[in-house]
Amino acid sequence: MTARRILIVDDEPNIVLSLEFLMKKAGHVVESVTDGAAALDRLGGPPPDLVILDVMLPGIDGFELLRRMRARPEWRDVRVILLTARGRASEREHGLALGADLYVTKPFSTRELIRRVNALLDGERTR
Template sequence: MADKNRRPRILVVEDEDNIALALDYVLTREGYEHDRIANGAEALPRIRQTHPDLVLLDVMLPEMSGYEICQNVRMDPALKDVRILMMTARGSAMERRKGLALGADGFIAKPFELKELREEVGRLLQNRAGGDG
């Protein structure tokens, strides 16, 4: 049984400080517990260690792309309930299809509206909770 009082945990994987600051602002205001890393190679070990509810995952990262990270998370049965929202400045339909094909739960183009981000994060976390009723 899930602890209803526990705040959702979100891991932000974003190498651009200005975007990470905007995400920090939104996530703090929404009451989410969150952490950030800026390097693709550090993402998988951190995801395995902390098992976040949601990963906000940039596509273009140093050392390992968001696509590679997404694919690795989806190949790990222990992480099957981790939701992934991919973020990219190249918000083309092809990029979106690729991200979703690799197992992303959502896709958002940068720059994004904060309202759009809040809604997408809320949708993914609600879906994670599963249907109680």
């Protein structure tokens, strides 16, 4: 398995820390931003293979970020996992409709998350 680039967008430093650790252990190259403005800037750069995106970000919410991401041709095929601490069904629908590949409610199982990340990177479409 070749190394893949993963972008983590979350404003909770501890969660970012745990995700970074998990993804590195899984053999991926990890990059992270902790606020919306930085995430927007990052859209100008080269797209990663997968983004783990928190929905409730200060400054800009994850949905909006996702929409802008999908508006860029080079980011269109990036796999996106939405993370949220608010588990409303309508939000899940909304997220999937905007083009997320997976919608994960916090707190999550780390093993399951790794499995899903790898599966997505290997081409599986869960939706």
